[in-house]
Amino acid sequence: QVQLTESGGGLVQAGGSLSLSCVVSGGTFNNYDMGWFRQAPGKEREFLSAISRSGEKTFYVDSVKGRFTISRDNAKNMVHLQMNSLKPEDTALYYCAADPRDYGLALYYYGMDYYGKGTQVTVSS
Numbered sequence: 001q002v003q004l005t006e007s008g009g010g011l012v013q014a015g016g017s018l019s020l021s022c023v024v025s026g027g028t029f030n031n032y033d034m035g036w037f038r039q040a041p042g043k044e045r046e047f048l049s050a051i052s053r054s055g056e057k058t059f060y061v062d063s064v065k066g067r068f069t070i071s072r073d074n075a076k077n078m079v080h081l082q083m084n085s086l087k088p089e090d091t092a093l094y095y096c097a098a099d100p101r102d103y104g105l106a107l108y109y110y111g112m113d114y115y116g117k118g119t120q121v122t123v124s125s
Contacts, residue, residue, distance in 0.1 A: 001026050002024060002025075002026045002027040002032075002098055002113075002114045003024070003025045003026045003116075004022055004023075004024050004096045004097070004098060004114060004115065004116035005022065005023050005025075005096075005116055005117075006020060006021070006022045006094065006095065006096045006116045006117070006118060006119040007020070007021050007022075007023075007119060008020040008021050008119060009094060009119030009120045009121045010120075010121070010122070011122045011123075011124065012086055012121075012122070012123055012124070013123070013124050014086060014087055014088055014123055014124065014125050015085060015086065016086050016123070017082070017083060017084045017085075017086065018083050018086065018121060019080060019081070019082050019083070020036070020080065020081040020083065020094055020096075020119060020121075021078055021079070021080050021081075022034070022036075022078060022079045022080075022096030022116060023076075023077055023078050024077045024078070024079070024096075024098060025077065027098070027100075029074055029077040030053050030054070030074045031053060031100055032053060032098040032099060032100050032114075033050055033051065033052055033053055033098070033099050033100075033101075033102065033103070033105065033108065033112075034050065034051050034053075034070075034072055034079040034096070034097065034098055034099075035047065035048070035049060035050035035051070035070075035096075035097045035098075035099070035105075035108050035112050036048045036049050036050075036068075036070060036079075036081045036094060036095065036096060036097065037094070037095045037097055037112075037115070038090075038092035038093065038094045038095065038121075039092055039093050039095070039118075040089075040091060040092040040093075043092075045095075045111075046061075046063075046092075047061060047108060047109045047111075048060070048061055048063075048064050048068065048081075048094075049061070049064065049068060049070040049081065050070070050105040050106075050108045050112075051070045051071070051072050051079065051105070052105060053074075053102070055071070055072045055074070057105060058070055058105070059105035059106050059108075061109075064083075067083065067084050067085045067086075068081055068082065068083050068084070069081070069082040069084075070082075079096060081094070083121070086121075086123045087123060088123045088124065088125045089123075090121060090123050091121060091122050091123050092120075092121060093118040093119070093120050093121075094118060094119050094120075094121050095115050095116055095117075095118045096115070096116040097111075097112035097113075097114060097115045097116070098112060098113065098114040099112035099113045099114070100113065101113070
């Protein structure tokens with residue numbers, strides 16, 4: 001069973017930066033495309049970004065493009081999300097996700113197979 005564990009969340013002022021990390025266990029890491037989602041209170045889960053199993057391809061939704069950067073380290077079974085220029089509307093529970101299906105990355109908008117429990121990011125104004 002694949003397990004995903006996020007870390008790196010916290011409280012930051014608007015305009016600041018945070019780096020999230022996710023370690024994956026229980027599976028062959030480079031058999032999975034990886035992604036990040038978030039969910040704010042009272043809102044639906046939102047797809048943010050995905051990276052291909054080799055790390056060569058990335059995808060970002062418009063709301064985070066240019067501010068967030070996804071990366072992965074296949075030797076350490078980890079995926080990261082560097083978040084810059086944070087805004088109060090970025091406040092949410094952030095989830096790491098994994099999927100073995102090798103879809104076009106934009107299609108993970110509809111969800112991925114495995115999720116972590118999340119790490120809270122709070123951006124103060």
